[in-house]
Amino acid sequence: MKQSRKRLILLVLSLVAMTCGLGCTDRKNERKEVAMITKSTNSSFFKSMYAGAKSAAAEFNVELQYEGPQHEEDFEMQNVMIKNAIDREVDAIIISAIDYNQSVELLDKAADSGIKVVVVDSDVNSDKVSQRIGTDNYAAGQQAAEILLKKGEGNLRIAVVNFDENTENGQEREKGFLDTIIKEPGAIIEKRIKVPSDRVETKERTIEMLKENPNIDAIVTFNEWTTLGVGDAVKEIGQQTDIAVVGFDNHIAAIEMLEAGTIDALIVQNPFAMGYLGVKSAWELSTGNRGASEKKVTETVTVTEENMFDSKCQKLLFPFE
Known part of the structure; x- marks a missing residue:
């Protein structure tokens, strides 16, 4: 009788452990919501960045929301977009900051609430950024x-x-x-x-x-x-x-x-890589696959009339979008 009871208790504990394990896995694998907010959306640079971001979003099953102000000096509108992303309780914010200082308070608030902050291209004056990606x-x-x-x-x-x-x-x-x-x-x-x-x-x-x-x-x-x-x-x-x-x-x-x-x-520069790595990093950070790390530097190439048709230059001049 005691032996049967012991086996029953072990079975229940095993089922509980399995259920918890499945729950943890489900939470880890659930689709992450990422807000990508750039300086604007109408330049070739940011269009290429968005193309890279979309590629990574498809690969990592990320729900990507992309926006930016009409003008690259409009940090106030960019801050409205950051605040809205915080209110939506997104899993991560990818930001190309218009102003080095003006968005710090909001981005620190996001980080303090558990939202992962990833900077691409243009930095912010904050020590709560989990990942920086871009040109040296x-x-x-x-x-x-x-x-x-x-x-x-x-x-x-x-x-x-x-x-x-x-x-x-x-x-x-x-x-x-x-x-x-x-x-x-x-x-x-x-x-x-x-x-x-x-x-x-x-x-x-x-x-x-x-x-x-x-x-x-x-x-x-x-x-x-x-x-x-x-x-x-x-x-x-x-x-x-x-x-x-x-x-x-x-x-x-x-x-x-x-x-x-x-x-x-x-x-x-290589904005396509910035966008791709930005979303990849946001996914990794928000799923717990890795923690914060040093800046990831993307390449830059000097292109002149003499070398513009070289294969390496062509890949950056005309990136896949």
């Missing part, structure tokens, strides 16, 4: 300086056209550029201006700058929209052969300018 922006700025010095053989009067001063990635690129340029005695920074991430306004401000500073013979600029604006400006005033231009990213119009000689080099 300081090194990318160095790349821009190196190719510009090569194009100008060291003797240059340079203009720096950068976007929003509150955005971390642009400031790191400029710092890497300046720290490299300063080592070259023949290169002088003639002018530095800040412009919105807007093609038309960048064009207008660049034309104005060149009229006021006719000695400028080289321009560096650090994102997709400012690259297009600078290219448009140089073309409009007919100085394509007089001014060396180094820009960023792979908008089709910038590639056409590169091929035509209006732009001399593009520092091309």
Whole structure:
């Protein structure tokens, strides 16, 4: 009798353990909800990032919600989107931050509530981010300086056209550029201006700058929209052969300018990989498959008219979307 009772108790305990185990597995394997909030949704850069994110979402069975403000300076709207994601109690937030400081309080609140925070492309001033993914922006700025010095053989009067001063990635690129340029005695920074991430306004401000500073013979600029604006400006005033231009990213119009000689080099990032790794990391973190880790650095390639048809450059210039 005692033996039968003992066997019955062991059977019940086994069933309880199995049920608990199945429950834990179900919770781990349930579909995760991830909010991806970028600076905007209308640039080639962020469209490519979203393509990578969708690829990972399909692979890892993630419910992906993607949005961003209309303008890349609108951190207030981005904060509304972050707050809404917190209210929905998503499992993870993937953020490309417009402002290094303005979204910290909300993202810290998200992390404190158990939502995993993954940064892609543009960082935030928080120690509660579980994963950072993107370009080594300081090194990318160095790349821009190196190719510009090569194009100008060291003797240059340079203009720096950068976007929003509150955005971390642009400031790191400029710092890497300046720290490299300063080592070259023949290169002088003639002018530095800040412009919105807007093609038309960048064009207008660049034309104005060149009229006021006719000695400028080289321009560096650090994102997709400012690259297009600078290219448009140089073309409009007919100085394509007089001014060396180094820009960023792979908008089709910038590639056409590169091929035509209006732009001399593009520092091309890999937003598709940022999007893919962002969702993959969000899934891994929210399912407990791994904890927080160091920044994952995605590649950048310097593309010129000479190497733009190489296979490696082609993969970044024309990513699968």
